[in-house]
Amino acid sequence: MRSKSSPARHAASGGKVTLEMVAQHSGVSPATVSRILNGTAVVSDEKREAVDRAIAELGFVPNPIARGLAGGRTLSVGVITQAIDSPFYGVALRGIEEVLDKAGYIPLFVSGHWDADEEKRCIEVLRSRRVDGLIVLTGRLGDAELGKVAKTLPTVITGRVLKAPGLYSLQFDDFEGARLATEHLLQLGHRRIAFIAGDPVHPDAVERLRGYKAALQAAGLKPRAALQLQGSFIEESGREAVQRLLASGEPFSAIFAANDQMAFGAALALYEHGLRVPEDVSLVGFDDLAGATHSIPPLTTVQQPGLEMGRLAASSLLQLLAGERPKVTLPKPQLVVRASTRRMVAGG
Amino acid sequence: MRSKSSPARHAASGGKVTLEMVAQHSGVSPATVSRILNGTAVVSDEKREAVDRAIAELGFVPNPIARGLAGGRTLSVGVITQAIDSPFYGVALRGIEEVLDKAGYIPLFVSGHWDADEEKRCIEVLRSRRVDGLIVLTGRLGDAELGKVAKTLPTVITGRVLKAPGLYSLQFDDFEGARLATEHLLQLGHRRIAFIAGDPVHPDAVERLRGYKAALQAAGLKPRAALQLQGSFIEESGREAVQRLLASGEPFSAIFAANDQMAFGAALALYEHGLRVPEDVSLVGFDDLAGATHSIPPLTTVQQPGLEMGRLAASSLLQLLAGERPKVTLPKPQLVVRASTRRMVAGG
DNA sequence: TTGTACGCGTTATCAT
DNA sequence: ATGATAACGCGTACAA
Numbered sequence: 001m002r003s004k005s006s007p008a009r010h011a012a013s014g015g016k017v018t019l020e021m022v023a024q025h026s027g028v029s030p031a032t033v034s035r036i037l038n039g040t041a042v043v044s045d046e047k048r049e050a051v052d053r054a055i056a057e058l059g060f061v062p063n064p065i066a067r068g069l070a071g072g073r074t075l076s077v078g079v080i081t082q083a084i085d086s087p088f089y090g091v092a093l094r095g096i097e098e099v100l101d102k103a104g105y106i107p108l109f110v111s112g113h114w115d116a117d118e119e120k121r122c123i124e125v126l127r128s129r130r131v132d133g134l135i136v137l138t139g140r141l142g143d144a145e146l147g148k149v150a151k152t153l154p155t156v157i158t159g160r161v162l163k164a165p166g167l168y169s170l171q172f173d174d175f176e177g178a179r180l181a182t183e184h185l186l187q188l189g190h191r192r193i194a195f196i197a198g199d200p201v202h203p204d205a206v207e208r209l210r211g212y213k214a215a216l217q218a219a220g221l222k223p224r225a226a227l228q229l230q231g232s233f234i235e236e237s238g239r240e241a242v243q244r245l246l247a248s249g250e251p252f253s254a255i256f257a258a259n260d261q262m263a264f265g266a267a268l269a270l271y272e273h274g275l276r277v278p279e280d281v282s283l284v285g286f287d288d289l290a291g292a293t294h295s296i297p298p299l300t301t302v303q304q305p306g307l308e309m310g311r312l313a314a315s316s317l318l319q320l321l322a323g324e325r326p327k328v329t330l331p332k333p334q335l336v337v338r339a340s341t342r343r344m345v346a347g348g
Numbered sequence: 349m350r351s352k353s354s355p356a357r358h359a360a361s362g363g364k365v366t367l368e369m370v371a372q373h374s375g376v377s378p379a380t381v382s383r384i385l386n387g388t389a390v391v392s393d394e395k396r397e398a399v400d401r402a403i404a405e406l407g408f409v410p411n412p413i414a415r416g417l418a419g420g421r422t423l424s425v426g427v428i429t430q431a432i433d434s435p436f437y438g439v440a441l442r443g444i445e446e447v448l449d450k451a452g453y454i455p456l457f458v459s460g461h462w463d464a465d466e467e468k469r470c471i472e473v474l475r476s477r478r479v480d481g482l483i484v485l486t487g488r489l490g491d492a493e494l495g496k497v498a499k500t501l502p503t504v505i506t507g508r509v510l511k512a513p514g515l516y517s518l519q520f521d522d523f524e525g526a527r528l529a530t531e532h533l534l535q536l537g538h539r540r541i542a543f544i545a546g547d548p549v550h551p552d553a554v555e556r557l558r559g560y561k562a563a564l565q566a567a568g569l570k571p572r573a574a575l576q577l578q579g580s581f582i583e584e585s586g587r588e589a590v591q592r593l594l595a596s597g598e599p600f601s602a603i604f605a606a607n608d609q610m611a612f613g614a615a616l617a618l619y620e621h622g623l624r625v626p627e628d629v630s631l632v633g634f635d636d637l638a639g640a641t642h643s644i645p646p647l648t649t650v651q652q653p654g655l656e657m658g659r660l661a662a663s664s665l666l667q668l669l670a671g672e673r674p675k676v677t678l679p680k681p682q683l684v685v686r687a688s689t690r691r692m693v694a695g696g
Numbered sequence: 697t698t699g700t701a702c703g704c705g706t707t708a709t710c711a712t
Numbered sequence: 713a714t715g716a717t718a719a720c721g722c723g724t725a726c727a728a
Contacts, residue, residue, distance in 0.1 A: 018705055029715045034707060044713070065422065065478050066705030068413040069720045073707095076477075084445055084457075085438030087638075093432045097459060106477065109432075109457050111445060128409045129424075129454065235642040264642045271644045290435075294583040294612045296619050296644045366721060377699045382723060392697065414721030417704045421723095 017060040026054035037062060064106075068130055077133040077317060078126030079107045082114050087261070087289050088306055089137050092158075095310025096135060103318055105132070116140040123149060133317045138202070154320040156313045160203055168316045168326045170309065174204045177302040177333030178211025181256050181284045184300070184335055186219045189344035190254040190282060194227040196241045196266060198258040205233070208258045208286060226250045231262045238265030246273055253281060253344050260285035260292050260301055267295065267340070282341040297339035305331050365408040374402035385410060416478050425481040425665060426474030427455045430462050435609070435637050436654055437485050440506075443658020444483060451666055453480075464488040471497060481665045486550075502668040504661045508551055516664045516674045518657065522552040525650040525681035526559025529604050529632045532648070532683055534567045537692035538602040538630060542575040544589045544614060546606040550581070556606045556634060574598045579610045586613030594621055601629060601692050608633035608640050608649055615643065615688070630689040646686035653679050 019037075023030040028047050035041045036051050054060070068074035079096055081089045093109060100107050108126060112119035119141045126134065134149065138159035141149075149155060150167035162169045185193050195212045198205030213223045226248060229241035238257050245252065246269070255270075257263035263285030267277055277283045277297055285292060285301035292299040308331060316326035367385075371378040376395050383389045384399050391399075402408070416422035427444055429437045441457060448455050456479060460467035467489045474482065482497065486507035489497075497503060498515035510517045533541050543560045546553030561571045574596060577589035586605050593600065594617070603618075605611035611633030615625055625631045625645055633640060633649035640647040656679060664674035 019707095020705075030706080031708090031715060031717095032713085035714085038707080040707085042713070047714085061472070061476050063478070063705055064476055065413055065416040066720090067707075069417050069704085069722090070706040070708080072720080074413065084441045085435075087433075087435065087438075090433030090435075090438060094459070097432055097457075106456060106458070106473065108454060109445075110454070111442070124409070125454065128412060130411070130413050239642070264639070268642050268644055268646070291612070291639055294587065294616050296616055298616070368721075378722075379699060379701095379724075380697090383698090386723080388724080390697070395698085411721055414704090415723075417706090417720085418722040419724085420704085 017058045019060070019062065022051065022054045022058060022060045025058060026050040072130075073132055074130045075104055076106045076108055076129065076131050077135060077314075078123070078129070078131040079109050079135045079137070080112050080119055080122050080126075080139060081109060081137045082112055082139070084109055084111050087291070088259075088287050088304070091290070091306035092137060092310035092313070095307040095312075096314045097310075099311050099314035099318070105318070107135075107314075112139055114140055116142070116145075120145070123153075127153065133321050135313050135317055137313075138204075140201075154317060156317045156320065156326075158309060158313055166320070168320055170313055170316065170328070170330055172204070172304055172309065172330050173333050174207035175211040175214070177286060177304070178208035178256070178258070179215045180211075180333055180335045181286065181302050182212045182215035183219075184337070185254045185256060185282060185284060185341065186215060186221075188254075188282065188341060191221065191344075192224075192227065192250075192252040193254045193256055194229060194242075194245055194250075194252045196229045196231040196238050196255065196257040196262050198231060198233040198262070202233070205258055212256060224250075227252060231258065231265075233259050233261060235261045235265035235268075238262030239269040240265075242266045242269035242273075254283070254341070255281060256284045256286075258286055260287045260289040260299060263299055263301070263340075264291070264295060267299075277340050278342040282344070284341060288336055292336075292338070295340075300338045300341040301336055303334045303336045365406045367408070367410065370399065370402045370406060370408045373406060374398040420478070421480055422478045423452055424454045424456055424477065424479050425483060425662075426471070426477070426479040427457050427483045427485070428460050428467055428470050428474075428487060429457060429485045430460055430487070432457055432459050435639070436607075436635050436652070439638070439654035440485060440658035440661070443655045443660075444662045445658075447659050447662035447666070453666070455483075455662075460487055462488055464490070464493075468493070471501075475501065481669050483661050483665055485661075486552075488549075502665060504665045504668065504674075506657060506661055514668070516668055518661055518664065518676070518678055520552070520652055520657065520678050521681050522555035523559040523562070525634060525652065526556035526604070526606070527563045528559075528681055528683045529634065529650050530560045530563035531566075532685070533602045533604060533630060533632060533689065534563060534569075536602075536630060536689060539569065539692075540572075540575065540598075540600040541602045541604055542577060542590075542593055542598075542600045544577045544579040544586050544603065544605040544610050546579060546581040546610070553581070553606055560604060572598075575600060579606065581607050581609060583609045583613035583616075586610030587617040588613075590614045590617035602631070602689070603629060604632045604634075606634055608635045608637045608647060611647055611649070611688075612639070612643060615647075625688050626690040630692070632689060636684055640684075640686070643688075645688050648686045648689040649684055651682045651684050 020030050023033045110122040133154040136157045147164040154166050156168045158170045161171050197209050216223050231237035231241050285299045288301045288303040292301050312328045319326040367381050368378050371381045458470040481502040484505045495512040502514050504516045506518045509519050545557050564571050579585035579589050633647045636649045636651040640649050660676045667674040
């Protein structure tokens with residue numbers, strides 16, 4: 001059973017043990033070891049055991065590089081995010097990492113910086129690295145382009161609905177989320193609800209605006225242009241929007257910002273003008289960033305399941321890679337009521 | 349409709365052009381093409397041109413996988429961070445990505461989750477992926493362990509001073525930063541300055557506590573135990589610390605939190621108790637996170653150059669890989685005065 | 697200066 | 713069920 005060659009003691013760390021060594025040590029051919037490793041074929045229990053033992057004894061770790069060369073699979077997947085330090089996408093990355101890691105895959109995170117050309121470059125880089133699949137978080141790339149990529153590289157995309165071969169899309173119901181948020185304010189008695197929109201190049205920004213308007217109309221109110229401010233999804237734009245709103249003299253008792261970052265900026269602008277949240281103005285955000293819990297006051301917001309989105313994106317891709325057709329969907333939007341909203345009092 | 353696709357049997361790329369094809373196309377040997385690609389040897393201009401043209405015409409892209417197998421270089425570096433979505437390390441990752449990308453390297457980001465064993469596992473994973481080098485952001489791994497790793501894998505570590513072959517360390521002056529922050533409060537007339545410490549397993553937490561005490565002593569004050577609260581670097585711990593402080597009845601007019609996240613929590617606790625910042629209590633943080641600019645009020649804090657740290661870590665590693673000895677150091681700590689601190693008035 | 701030949705560690709194909 | 717053997721795409725001694 002045991003081979004005579006007794007390599008005194010292999011320092012398991014160092015990874016210099018090859019599959020071939022395992023084969024020799026256990027008295028079988030490299031092919032058999034490979035088969036056992038990959039479950040490619042049925043192997044006698046006897047040999048399997050011998051090999052398993054050899055693997056344990058030698059501390060063998062398969063070399064993904066060689067694997068990639070030989071098998072065409074690298075057990076790595078490319079992940080295109082917009083900025084590696086985005087507060088929202090960050091948690092999604094965590095979800096992706098978590099799921100992929102469990103499956104033995106490693107994510108290659110690259111940033112597209114909201115630029116279609118950069119995204120294209122990212123894809124080339126990832127392709128040259130021979131990733132097995134691709135996850136695109138929102139992104140700016142056109143649908144057609146993305147469909148083409150997916151033809152040769154299994155892809156999961158978030159933030160839009162897109163059906164194509166090799167492609168799976170995962171979308172959050174931004175419309176419903178925005179509707180919920182606005183409805184919440186309406187139910188609290190607010191009528192003059194300002195909206196800080198995101199950049200309309202983002203489909204989710206458009207959807208959230210739609211949801212805001214739909215809720216108003218459902219309540220018999222006409223959306224007023226003067227209450228719609230343009231922002232760009234960053235804090236400062238929310239702050240500036242509120243400054244413009246205040247300067248305009250247009251009355252309002254509540255603000256709904258299309259994301260938390262703009263809500264934070266809005267809160268600051270209100271604070272700077274001596275207005276209190278929620279006593280003078282109610283404020284709702286969107287995303288439920290980590291910071292929303294400890295902002296002042298804690299922010300009422302629409303929870304967007306970033307972590308879950310990452311996990312689902314990763315698991316869908318794994319299914320795609322396994323030749324299955326994913327069928328997961330994102331959780332429904334949910335309003336998280338904290339301390340930044342309250343019932344309107346007379347005079348608001 | 350849906351045909352059962354055979355898994356794992358198609359190589360991904362569309363135009364799979366190999367080095368050998370380039371060689372044939374330009375009438376030279378594969379070795380020459382390789383040499384031109386790597387600048388390994390002098391080649392006649394004539395052939396070089398022919399090869400360059402062939403590369404362009406065929407759209408050849410070297411296969412990093414094969415490169416890794418053959419040459420031992422993968423043009424990838426492992427980066428161990430604690431959580432891929434950390435608000436502080438996030439910007440460092442951006443800096444790393446930026447510098448590595450320019451040099452043709454790709455970072456492999458993995459999370460150690462503040463656990464030495466996980467970090468060890470991460471290193472094994474990265475090693476098996478044949479990364480050329482390693483960047484460890486702070487981390488929990490022991491110095492000795494790290495020194496051993498660096499023996500076989502060029503390593504850059506942040507957050508501690510450590511000299512060893514193949515290793516370069518980059519440290520921020522936490523002591524001085526904390527001293528600056530405390531001094532700022534002292535200069536504003538504050539005498540009863542509470543300190544919210546980080547978990548003492550982190551060397552930077554210890555250093556910041558030292559800096560706080562040193563500043564007090566330099567001003568002729570004795571650090572009071574009742575004003576030193578234990579936190580754990582997260583928002584909620586800052587909030588709880590302040591709740592304990594308030595419950596204790598110990599008078600104070602200012603708080604210095606060992607990081608911004610705890611400062612945010614502290615601000616919330618003060619707000620919840622009807623205390624205003626900075627009118628009633630001055631507050632200083634540490635790190636200068638993105639959120640500090642738009643917190644309420646904007647937070648006075650010690651700027652820690654996360655982005656620069658990432659860039660420097662990456663460039664040092666590149667130097668290490670080039671066989672040079674890095675000589676960069678991190679910028680000195682700087683206090684950023686915003687709106688959360690003010691001169692103490694009578695009665696504080 | 698340039699080419700030949702071999703090796704990197706694994707998987708896939710074809711035998712047996 | 714298992715074993716040879718040939719790729720996989722490139723780097724690099726060694727030779728010329």
